[in-house]
Amino acid sequence: MTTRRPLRFACATALLLLAACGSGADEPAAPQAAASPALAIETATAAAATGLPLARVPGQVTLPPDARVAVTAPFPGAAVRVFVIEGQAVARGTPLALVRAAEPVTIGADIARARAEVGLAEARASRLNQLAEEGIIARARADEAAAALTQARATLNEAQRMASMAGSGPDGMMTLRAPIAGRVAHVAVETGGGVDGMTAPFVIEATGRYQLDLQIPARLAAQVRPGMAVEVEVPTVEGAEPLVVGGQILSVTPSLDPQTRSVMAKASVGAAPGLVAGQNLTVSITGNGDGTGVAVPSRAVTRIEGADHVFVRSGADFTPRPVTVLANSGGTAVISQGLQAGEVVATSSIAELKAAAAE
Template sequence: MSASPRISAGMTRHRSIALHSGLLLSGLLLASLAACSEAPSSEEPQAGEAGSAENALSIETAVAEAATGVPLGSVPGRITLPPEARVAVTPSFAGAAVRVYVIEGQIVARGAPLALVRAAEPISISGDLSRARSEIALAEAQAARMAQLSEEGIVAQARAQEAEARLQQARATLAEAQRLAAMAGTGPDGTMTLRAPIAGRVAHVGIETGSGVDGMEAPFVIEASGPLRIELQLPERLARQVRPGMSVEVQVPGEGTDAAPVSGQILTVAPSIDANTRSVMATATIGSAPGLVPGQNVMVVVSGGQGGEGVSVPSAAVTRIGGEEHVFVREGDSYTPRAVTVVANAAGHAVISDGLAAGEVVATSSIAELKAASAE
């Protein structure tokens, strides 16, 4: 019975020795494999290999083209209306709104009804008009009778002249009553219709059905559709360069850089610099566009007429490196980043005034990969 434990112990020692030998062999094998795998990674990539990797990128290019009338810069602006483009509609007489036909923002034609207002005064005007018509008929008959009697010598000529004067007075009264009735646009029940004096957009509705109206406040304001104005803030560096007649361009917000900008020109430039903002106020006119509304803030590109030199490249070629704008210029088989001065960016093209010459080739794709390669 005692032999069995000794055999078992011997077998246990044998297995331990075998396991230890196996672990040692495995460790040596792993060490050799690690040494083999580390040998290639210790070598640094050669410069030629990095250049070939850069050349392996599929890079699209564009040639910088000469641009005439290079913009002076981009400045902030606010869309406004010309002074004559906004018209207030007021009632001729005080009354109450019976019906309102339009809402704010609605497009109306000239003469379109805006509201129906009932007032007491138009009723009295209608009565005055009827009386004036009756009086003028009577005055005409009397004047004709007196003229005939005067010719026959029955009455003095002064009587005929008095009758003619009363006729003229009756005609003046009738004309005044007709003018008031036409101005009020009154109906037989004393209602008058307020109509749009111009075609455009209803910018303000200040009354509701049943509310009172008077001649001191305008219940409606109509804005004409047509050319718009832009109030510009010119920085001090551009104050002496911008002149009336210079061209401006506005990119319509929301239409993307490929959309054509709206063009216009400078109308006025203030003669002095604002002490608080250190800027000069200027006014420009531009054509109307669906995406431009009064009160909207936009960026305006001011061009210096026919003078100035620069180049134009696709906007995709421009990137920012270290807070400055750069393009990657092809030099031989590689692309080198170069700082440039961008003075305008619209319609998918960037206008560069300094740092790039016409005819040079720039990269327009794989810009992120080129930036990463240049930073190594």
């Protein structure tokens, strides 16, 4: 199911207290030594949050194994017209190409001959059966005629089946159609080009659902199980809330990848605008989420040397501290490690604090 909403976290009723720490405040708000004494720094108190997701892990969007369908021609021929291009959305039954083949014409002649043979066999079987009933000939001859009629009918049925499979007209024209609704992922034929019965000129990808390849850290491998719920935020237009799509864990590999030091897992997820195969996203494992952490305004979190940090008030100074950010949406960052409820963090003048900490 696809809904437009931010990730949900059951935070404690404590509000994020935003206060300007300047002159007259009970607690000093000057950053570490290099900050200007006149610098006013806004702060927030970390509030407890419960019911957090189990983890946020990297994932790549892929297609399920059964989502790709090859469209082949029943007989070799030449493409008279090609109606679609790569990337085009198609409905089931949409014409893909018009192909002319010589074999359907031959099959048409075979059908005519098979019909004539059936008529002849029916007449002979009827005549011999009557003679056998009158005792003029042996019953074995009538039985042989009946068997020949059955064989002639089988030949006719086979020829008709081949003609039906080709879907061609008397001139050998065949229309290749999309067997499923989706997107044209591959076109391997051009107008005037040859089409054989062994190579697929078209590949259609179903776009109704996707699969996620997840990397689970070794420390969480034992906690992630098939059936757990997942959520993925799909980027939308700038300034709009991300689109959240739900799914569930399908499988978890039993062994650790020696290169990534992680366990691979697969999850299914529904389709959504902006979700395409090959896309790299962050996935929240929300099933059985019962973790605890703290919530602070998103602007309190900054990157220092490739890691998330917050500036925590310590006496008269602000000290940078590494933290683990579990989620960051809707203006609130949820931190699972590195910060305790009740601690005060800076929410403004972050650039100045970083400069002071670097000196």
